[in-house]
Amino acid sequence: MARTHILGFPRIGAQRELKFAQEAFWRGEIDEAALREVGANLRRRHWQAQQAAGLDYVTVGDFAWYDQTLTLSATLGALPARFGFDARALQLQQYFELARGNAAQPAMEMTKWFDTNYHYLVPELGPQTQFDGGVNWILDEVDEARALGYRPKPVILGPLSYLWLSKCPGAPAAFDRLSLLPRLVAAYRSLLAALRQRGVEWVQIDEPALCLDLPANWLAAYQPAYEELADAGVKLLLATYFDTAANHALLACQLPVQGFHIDLVRTPQQLDAWLAALPGDAVLSAGAIDGRNIWRNDLRVTLATLQPLHARLGDRLWIAPSCSLQHVPVSLEGEGKLDPEIRSWLAFATEKLCEVSTLAQGLNEGEAAITASLQASDAAQSSRRQSGRVTHELVQRRLRQVTPEMAQRHSPFVHRIAVQREALQLPPLPTTTIGSFPQTAGIRQLRARHKRGELSALDYLTAIRSEIELAVRKQEALDIDVLVHGEAERNDMVEYFGEQLWGYAFTENGWVQSYGSRCVKPPIIYGDVFRPEAMTVETTRYAQSLTSKLMKGMLTGPVTMLQWSFVRDDQPRETTALQLALAIRDEVADLEKAGIRIIQIDEPAFREGLPLRQADWPRYLDWAVRAFQISAACVRDDTQIHTHMCYSEFNDILPSIAAMDADVITIETSRSAMELLDGFGEFRYPNEIGPGVYDIHSPRVPGVDAMLKLLERACDVIPPERLWVNPDCGLKTRGWPETEAALGNMVQAAQRMRERLAR
Numbered sequence: 001m002a003r004t005h006i007l008g009f010p011r012i013g014a015q016r017e018l019k020f021a022q023e024a025f026w027r028g029e030i031d032e033a034a035l036r037e038v039g040a041n042l043r044r045r046h047w048q049a050q051q052a053a054g055l056d057y058v059t060v061g062d063f064a065w066y067d068q069t070l071t072l073s074a075t076l077g078a079l080p081a082r083f084g085f086d087a088r089a090l091q092l093q094q095y096f097e098l099a100r101g102n103a104a105q106p107a108m109e110m111t112k113w114f115d116t117n118y119h120y121l122v123p124e125l126g127p128q129t130q131f132d133g134g135v136n137w138i139l140d141e142v143d144e145a146r147a148l149g150y151r152p153k154p155v156i157l158g159p160l161s162y163l164w165l166s167k168c169p170g171a172p173a174a175f176d177r178l179s180l181l182p183r184l185v186a187a188y189r190s191l192l193a194a195l196r197q198r199g200v201e202w203v204q205i206d207e208p209a210l211c212l213d214l215p216a217n218w219l220a221a222y223q224p225a226y227e228e229l230a231d232a233g234v235k236l237l238l239a240t241y242f243d244t245a246a247n248h249a250l251l252a253c254q255l256p257v258q259g260f261h262i263d264l265v266r267t268p269q270q271l272d273a274w275l276a277a278l279p280g281d282a283v284l285s286a287g288a289i290d291g292r293n294i295w296r297n298d299l300r301v302t303l304a305t306l307q308p309l310h311a312r313l314g315d316r317l318w319i320a321p322s323c324s325l326q327h328v329p330v331s332l333e334g335e336g337k338l339d340p341e342i343r344s345w346l347a348f349a350t351e352k353l354c355e356v357s358t359l360a361q362g363l364n365e366g367e368a369a370i371t372a373s374l375q376a377s378d379a380a381q382s383s384r385r386q387s388g389r390v391t392h393e394l395v396q397r398r399l400r401q402v403t404p405e406m407a408q409r410h411s412p413f414v415h416r417i418a419v420q421r422e423a424l425q426l427p428p429l430p431t432t433t434i435g436s437f438p439q440t441a442g443i444r445q446l447r448a449r450h451k452r453g454e455l456s457a458l459d460y461l462t463a464i465r466s467e468i469e470l471a472v473r474k475q476e477a478l479d480i481d482v483l484v485h486g487e488a489e490r491n492d493m494v495e496y497f498g499e500q501l502w503g504y505a506f507t508e509n510g511w512v513q514s515y516g517s518r519c520v521k522p523p524i525i526y527g528d529v530f531r532p533e534a535m536t537v538e539t540t541r542y543a544q545s546l547t548s549k550l551m552k553g554m555l556t557g558p559v560t561m562l563q564w565s566f567v568r569d570d571q572p573r574e575t576t577a578l579q580l581a582l583a584i585r586d587e588v589a590d591l592e593k594a595g596i597r598i599i600q601i602d603e604p605a606f607r608e609g610l611p612l613r614q615a616d617w618p619r620y621l622d623w624a625v626r627a628f629q630i631s632a633a634c635v636r637d638d639t640q641i642h643t644h645m646c647y648s649e650f651n652d653i654l655p656s657i658a659a660m661d662a663d664v665i666t667i668e669t670s671r672s673a674m675e676l677l678d679g680f681g682e683f684r685y686p687n688e689i690g691p692g693v694y695d696i697h698s699p700r701v702p703g704v705d706a707m708l709k710l711l712e713r714a715c716d717v718i719p720p721e722r723l724w725v726n727p728d729c730g731l732k733t734r735g736w737p738e739t740e741a742a743l744g745n746m747v748q749a750a751q752r753m754r755e756r757l758a759r
Contacts, residue, residue: 002310002317002360004055005153007204007239007261007291008062008324009046010349012513014331018042019517022065025092026100032092039063043141047150053353054361057153057202060145061138062324065092066099066516069165070108070121072157074098076187077134080108080124087134099516101698106670109167110515110697112608114208114242116292116327117564119515123166127175131187138191142198154195158207158238159184159225160218165209181221185228192232204237204261210252211243211263211612219248222255230256237261237285241323243612246270249277259283265290265322268305275312284313287322289355294328294510294524294566296347297355299370299377303362310363319360325349328566329510329521342505342526345384387527390570392502395528395579402578406585407629409637409661413687416637416663423638424550424597428757429711429725429750430481432690434644434666435554435600436493436730437471437486438739447491464489465542472546474736478743482550482598485543487732493556493602494564498523501583502530504565515697518733524566525576531583534590541594553591553599557643558584558627563605574623584631592635600642601632601662604729607650621656628660640664646692646729651679658686666690668728670702674713681717689718692728693749694742699734701741707749720757725750 012018021038024030047058064071073079074095077087082105085094099121101107109122138154145152157165163184168177195203209218229236235258244267245252252260253274262274264287271286278284286309288302310317331350335343347355362370384390409416446467450460471486490496498504504523511519536553544551558580567576584601591599606628611620632641643660646668650657657665669676669691677691691714693707714723725746731739 001315002306002319002363003057003315004319004356004360005057005204005285006050006055006059006321006325006353006356007206007241007287008059008155008326009050010326010328010330010513011042011046011063012330012511012519013042013045014334014509016511016519019519022096022517026096035065035092039065040144043144044148047145047148049350050353051150053350054357055353056151058145058150059155059204060141060152061154061156062326063141065095067119067121069123069157069162070095070099071135071137072162073121073123074134075136075138075191076184077132078123078125078129079134080105081126081128082124090135101695101700103700106695106700106702107698115608115610115612116242117512117514117520117605117608118327120165123162124169125163125166125177125180126168126171129180129183131180131183133187133190136194139194139198142195142200146199152200153202153204153237154200155204155206155239156188156191158205158209159188160222161207161209164212164214164218178217178221181225185225189229189232192229192234196233200234202235202237202259204239205257206239206241208239208241210240210245210248213614214248219251222251226255226257235259237283237318239285241266241287241291243267244270246273249273253277253279253282257282259285259318261285261287261318261320263287263322264305265292271309275309281316283316283318284309285318285320287320288359289319289321289352290569291321291323291325291352292327293569294346294348295569296345296351296377296380297359298381299355299358299362300374303359303367303374306359306363317363319356319363321352321356325352327512328352329507329512331509334509335507337508339505341383341387341389342524344380345526346524348510384570390527390568392528392530395502395530398530398582399575399578402582402630407626407633409633409635411637413661413663417688419637420640420663424640426481426550428720428754429723431725431747431750432480432482432552432666433475433484433727433743434730435484435487435552435602436490436732437474437484437488438734438736439488439732440736443467443488447489468539468543469546472543474740475743476547476549478740479747480549480743482552483543483547484552484554485540487554487730489539492520493730494561495521495523497535497556497561498525498565500531500533500535502532503527503579504529520564522564522566525562525568527568529576529579529583531586535587537587537590537594540591540596544596550598551596552642553588553596555584555587555591555599555601557601557603557606558631559609559624560603560605563609574627577623577627578630581627581630585634588632589634592639597638598640598642599632599635600644601628602644603628603660604644604646606645606657606660607653610653617653621653625656625659628662632660632662642666644729650676651683654679654683654685658683662687664688664690664724666692666724666726668692669714670695670710670728674710674717677714677717685718688722688724690724690726691718693725693746694727696727696729696731696734696742699738701738702745704745704748704752707746708752711749711753715753715757720753725753
């Protein structure tokens with residue numbers, strides 16, 4: 001009998017209950033007990049959904065108050081020493097301070113989780129880290145699940161992946177964090193023993209690092225580490241996902257674990273290597289349902305793929321999604337306004353539970369037992385293939401007309417920048433922001449009232465223009481050099497544009513956690529993409545009319561539009577990216593015609609899209625760079641193109657970032673104390689750059705001296721004449737008082753640095 005499980009479930013709640021409870025707690029409106037009750041209710045609901053779908057196990061340990069990696073650090077007793085917190089007595093307020101910072105300490109560094117848009121808190125380790133134990137939250141959750149009558153399968157990030165994802169700030173240059181492994185494994189051993197004492201049979205231990213190009217010494221560390229865990233008394237299911245681990249299958253299958261999970265959606269071709277290496281008594285968990293995208297599974301095709309596998313493995317075959325379902329929305333149940341035809345093509349997390357169960361039933365009882373489900377799946381697949389709304393000849397014809405020249409600016413940067421400096425007349429170290437300003441409760445209410453039809457289009461436009469003028473006046477008062485309109489009219493940097501393009505569909509409650517309480521609602525690209533009319537020109541033109549200062553046009557780039565959407569899977573991603581690039585190109589051209597001299601095309605997801613294996617990088621970087629170039633290269637030399645990237649490691653792809661040929665790039669650097677900037681300096685990045693001087697994801701307002709220190713560090717790495725001054729990212733999640741205070745300090749820091757440089 002094939003068994004069923006999932007690797008994780010979305011923790012935020014179908015109505016973002018966790019988000020709202022977190023933020024209420026941060027505001028002091030509810031206490032810790034009330035917040036914990038919200039978490040307990042969500043866990044119970046999600047376990048019930050798994051049991052109701054017929055899964056053999058419920059997954060425990062996928063819940064986190066902010067981030068699962070931070071929670072693991074708290075469990076292991078590996079908190080940053082600079083905070084002075086006792087991990088064994090950690091309170092939720094302290095836990096959140098680790099993630100968000102406090103008056104004394106900046107937040108822990110945050111970066112992307114592999115190639116997803118989820119951000120994890122980077123563990124801070126060092127030679128003195130002991131891993132001597134901390135909170136027992138995962139044990140408490142196992143007790144909860146067992147008390148409710150469920151069969152829990154805890155999930156924890158494996159020791160090698162945890163170490164690989166960590167950093168050692170302040171440690172000696174010669175320190176090798178791999179030397180911490182024996183201490184770390186001892187802590188894992190204790191945790192597994194505690195789980196065994198609670199009657200746990202299986203523990204899912206995630207090692208996604210096995211899908212990377214790991215150095216030989218890291219690969220060699222797996223065997224001794226897992227030998228130490230072998231007699232902990234629980235069965236271990238070692239899980240890989242997001243790419244192939246086929247080249248490490250032999251190594252993995254020699255480890256003393258009882259099962260393996262592999263991603264057969266991203267890389268189905270790895271199955272043969274795993275079957276060849278699989279021990280005769282080991283479980284193979286087949287990740288057959290897409291945990292990263294929202295398209296309904298073709299049950300008939302997947303069943304046919306799994307049937308010979310089931311015939312070979314029998315009850316050693318488990319059926320699961322490819323990865324944790326935290327990357328998709330909770331349920332389609334609340335999507336009453338979604339076009340019925342498109343809705344029939346989709347499956348969110350709750351629906352994917354049923355797909356997993358249905359596949360196992362078909363394997364265990366035969367196809368006749370799931371006839372109705374197969375027929376419904378067939379109908380959905382046929383509807384999608386035959387729908388006239390998916391392909392448009394206008395778009396296809398334009399794709400055929402793309403030429404190499406469309407990806408090239410008229411002149412090289414050295415010529416353009418001279419023209420731009422003469423035309424723009426900006427001071428040294430010009431100050432700007434990344435685009436958005438606080439999305440206040442009033443702005444959100446305006447948008448909601450307009451969407452419900454309670455506010456006319458004219459009244460809504462008038463109100464939004466009032467918010468734009470407020471943002472402009474505040475920036476003028478702060479004496480910022482290059483202004484933005486504040487994006488009061490935008491619900492999201494991708495959804496806003498998608499709503500104005502062909503080929504996109506939108507949900508009401510399709511929320512996915514990005515980090516902490518920050519949730520995004522990715523739009524769905526179901527067909528060919530085309531821009532029927534201008535999207536931002538009138539708003540930007542109006543904002544420019546309010547000031548004599550330069551106003552940036554703000555756009556989202558084609559790669560980010562792709563990465564932060566649920567993308568159609570019936571054509572190559574690069575084709576969809578090119579369609580998006582042509583749409584953005586049209587908008588760039590129209591902004592320039594409207595007199596906008598600086599246009600920012602944000603690409604925060606550029607690094608995120610990079611494949612995990614370096615052998616796959618060249619193809620991705622080729623089409624991703626080309627997409628950006630095509631979106632931007634239509635402008636004159638005196639029009640300045642900016643881009644923005646954040647919360648990623650850039651050093652290994654700097655040649656490709658340079659090839660994008662943006663005149664100015666702004667990047668997140670404050671959480672790493674400008675460490676990310678070092679690579680740009682060593683590479684001798686040729687264009688202008690704005691390293692972020694303060695972290696906008698923390699409510700902490702850094703002082704002038706703190707920002708000045710970062711600017712001094714930046715000037716040591718990049719020639720000052722090529723530096724801009726800006727925050728790390730957009731300011732939509734912050735309030736006006738802290739925003740004005742921080743930007744005021746930023747402008748003062750820039751002015752003081754200019755005075756020093758002028759001496």
